[in-house]
Amino acid sequence: MKLQGVNDFVIRFANVNGSGSASANALFAKSVFRLGVPVSPKNIFPSNIQGLPTWYEVRINEKGNLGRRGGYDVVVAMNGQTLKKDYEDLAPGGYFMYDSARQLPADFARDDITLIDIPLTQICNREFEDPKLRQLLKNIVYVGALAHLFDMEFSVLTDSILSQYKKKPKLGEPNIKALKLGFEYAATHFQDTCQLKVKRSNPLIRHILMDGNTATALGAVYGGATVAGWYPITPSTSVIEAFERFSGQYRKDESGKKRVAILQAEDELTALGIALGASWNGARAFTATSGPGISLMNEFLGLAYFAEIPVVLIDVQRTGPSTGMPTRTQQSDILLCAYASHGDTRHVLLFPCDPKECFDMTADAFDLAERLQTPVIIMSDLDLGMNDHICLPPEWDDGRTYNRGKVLDGNQLESLTEKWGRYLDKDGDGICYRTIPGAHPKLGSYFTRGSSHDEFAAYTEDNDTYQRIMLRLSKKWQTAKTLVPKPHIKISDTGAGYGAVFFGTSTQASHEALETLGSQGIMINTLRLRGFPFQDEVKAFIDRHNTVFVIEQNRDGQMRTLLINECGIRPDKLVSITHFDGLPITAEHISDAIQQMLKPETPQGGAQ
C-alpha cells in the first residue's frame, strides 16, 4: 500500500556534506513554501566541512504543524555511507529515490516501499561538460524529478531559480536545464508512481521563510546596535555574519564609512568584554555565542551584573556538555544562563520561538538591557537559529524611539539639586542613574568596578553597605519582572487538571501534541514562557493545575528546576517531558510521554 495524500508528508534528503546539496534542497523547500503550503525544513548536519553524512528533512503540512514530525515518507538517498539506514528507516509505503548509477545491493529487499531509480550521474555526464557542474547539478536534477512526482507547479521552481540567479543569468541556465531533465525523466519513467502530492494552497499569505539568526541580526540592526564583539562558534556565527551583511546595506554614512564596529575577538571572554566596554561607554553593543562561549563569559557576566552594565548576549544553544554535538540542537543552557557567574547573580532571559520573535526580542533586548542596566540573554537554539521557519514578517513602528533607560546627560547633571550617586536608588525601583564618560566636563564621573562599592561608587568593604547594594539588586530583579515579556497563556478548559509549560523551539511540537491529546479528550492548558524572571502569572498558572508538564529539550529538566526554585513550586507537581538526542523535539514524543504518564496503572510524578 503506497503512502498517499496531499500536502502532508515528510521527505528526507540524504547527502554528503559539501556536495552542493544544500541549495538544491532549500530550493525544494522554498518552492513548497511559495505554493502557499506550510513547510518546515530541518538541516541535520555534521561538524564537518566535507565528506560526512548530512540530512535535510522537510515536513510539509497543510494544517501548519511545523514541529519535527519524526520518520519520513520519501527519501532521496544520495549518500552511499548511509544508504542502508536511509532505506531501512523509510516508512512502510514510502518512496525511495536513488541514483541508479549504482545498483542497490541484494539485501535491499523491502517489498513495502516504492523504488524510484533515476540515472542522475548518467544524465549529468551526458548533458554537462564541466565536471564540477555535473556533480552539483545532480542535486537539481532530483529536485526536478520530485516536482513531477509530487505534481508541483513547475514554474514555481524555475521562477525560484531565476530570482536566485537574477544577477548571474548565465549560472541560472544550467540549473533550469537540470530541473527540466529531472522533471522529464520522471515524467517518462514514473508516470502516476507517487501518490503524495504538493498542491497550491493558501494558508500562507503574508508569511516569510527565514532562519532565526538572520532575524536576530536584523533585530540588532533595528535595535540600534553599533558594536559587536564575537568569536566564531557554531551555531551562532551566522548571527554576526548576517549583522555584518545588513550593516553593509544599512549602516554606511555619507562617505561610505561604517556606523558600526564589528570585531572578531581572540576568544569569547574578549567578545563579551568588547560588548561591555562599548555599552559602558554608551553604545548599544552585543555578542552572539553558544554554550561553550557562555561558560567562558561567566566571569564578565558577574561583573556586568554587579557593576550594572547593560549588554545583550545571544545564546544560540547547541548540544552539550563540553564540545558535545556542536551541530545539533538543545535547550540546555537554561540554568547556566539564569545564574551565570560566581556569587549571587541572576540574569534576564528571553525565549523566542520563531524568527519574528528573534527579531522583536533582540530589538527589545537593547531597551531592556539599558532600562535594567544588566545583561539580557536571548535564548535561541540551533534549530531556531540555523533552520528556516515560516512566520509572520517582523514589523517596525517608525514612531518608536530607543529607550536608553536612566542616563543623565550634561544638562541633567547640572540641574541636580542633590548629590548624584551612581548606585543610589532614587526611584525605589532598584534602578539607579548612570552617566556616560564625557557627558559633562566636571560632573558625573565615577569609577566602575566589580569590587564592592557604595551608593557613590566608592570602594568599600563595609559589610552593611555591601549587603544593602545586594538587596537593592534584588529589588531591581523585581522590577525586571514588570518589564520582561509576559507568558502566553491559553486556558482551553477552565476545569482542566493538567497544564503544560514550554518555550522556544519546543512550542510547535507542543501545540501539535496537545491538540492531538485534546482530540482524544485529554484537555491540557498551556503556558509558553517568553522571559525570565517569571511573573506571578507563571506561578498562578501552575497553582491552578494539579499537574503541569514541563516540556523542554535537555536531559535534566532545567526549566522545571528553575520554575521550582524561582516560584517555590512543590517538585512533584511539575512533570518533566524531556527530549535531548540533539534532534528537534517531535509532537509524537510529547504526546506519547504524556499518555504514558496518564495511564492509571503507572502513576508517576503526581499525575491524578
Place this chain on the structure above:
Amino acid sequence: MSSPRPSFRHPDLPKNDLGYTRRDYEGAASTLCAGCGHDSISNAIINACFELSLEPSGIAKMSGIGCSSKTPAYFLGKSHGFNSVHGRMPSIATGANMANRDLVYIGVSGDGDTASIGMGQFVHIVRRNLNMVYIVMNNGCYGLTKGQDSATADRGSAGKKGRPNPFESIDLCELAIALGAGFVARGFSGDKEQLVPLLKAAIGHKGFALVDVISPCVTFNNTAASTKSYQWVRDHMEATATFDFIPPRKEITTQYEKGTTQSVTLHDGGVIHLHKCDESIDVTRRRSAIDALEQHREKGRLLTGILHINETLKDTHDILETTETRLNSLAEKDLCPGNRVLQDLMENYR
C-alpha cells in the same frame, strides 16, 4: 577604603592652558604601601596630563585587577574609570574605544595582569592597534597576593621569600615590537624626568602605545637579589636616547646639531627629538629595536626610553573603516532603517 583628598587649593598653584591646576588631575589618596613605585607612576600620569592640558572628562581610565589596577582611583579623579576583571582590561578598552573614538584611553595594568592571565588579550590588542596608552606597572611579582613571582621576573631574580625564579621571563616590550606595536617605551618609576615625557609622547601617539614601567614592589620584591629593585634598576638602566617631547602647537625653540638628533612627528602634531646615546640603535626600525633589547639583556643591562616608534600605522577604527562620528552619539535616524526598508527586505524571504 580610599579617602578623598582635602579640596583646599593654594591660590597660587600654577595653572595649565585650560586653567586647571595639578590638583584637578589628582585622585583619591593611595592605599598602596608607602614607597610603592606605582604611586610614582600615578604622579607621572598626573603630571603628564596636567602639562598636556588634557580635559579630565575627555580621558577614560581602564584597568584590570591587582595593585597596579587599583591606581586609577588615585589619579584623574574627574575622569571616568573602569576597574574591570583580571587580565581583561584590553577587551573592555577595545569596546569603550569603539563606542567613543574621541576620548583619551589610559590603561593601567600589572605584570601579572598583562603577562600571565591577560596575555591573550594583550597580544591581540597590540595586533588590533587600539588607540590607547597601555601602562604596565611592572614589579616582577604579585603584590596583592603577597609576593609570588610573575612572568616578567627575570630568571634567577629573588624576592622577599629568597627563592630564585627558575623560569624564563617575558619581555613585554620586545613582544609588543614583534607584534607590530607602533609605540613601545620602557621607563622606571624612580626616574620621573624620563617617565613624564615618555607618557606624554605615548599619549600623542595614535594607535597602541605600550609604556612598560619598572616599578619596584617595596614590600615583596625590593631585595638585593631582585632585578626589579630600586637599587638594581638604578645601577643597570641605560637609555636608548635622551629626548625632548614638544607638544602640539608649541613653538620649537631649541636647535639641534645635525646628525645627533632624530625627530619624529606624532599624529597629534607633537614632535619627539631623540638625542641618541648609542648610534647603533634606530628606534624607527623594528629589527634594530629588538636587537638593542637582546644585546642589553645579554649584557645584563636594562634598556629604557623610547624603544620603538612607527607613526604610519592604521589604528582599529581606520582598519574597520568606522565613521568619524563617535558611535555612541548615533541615534535612531542614523541607525534604524525603518519599516519600509524592512518590508521591502521581507520580499527576499517569500
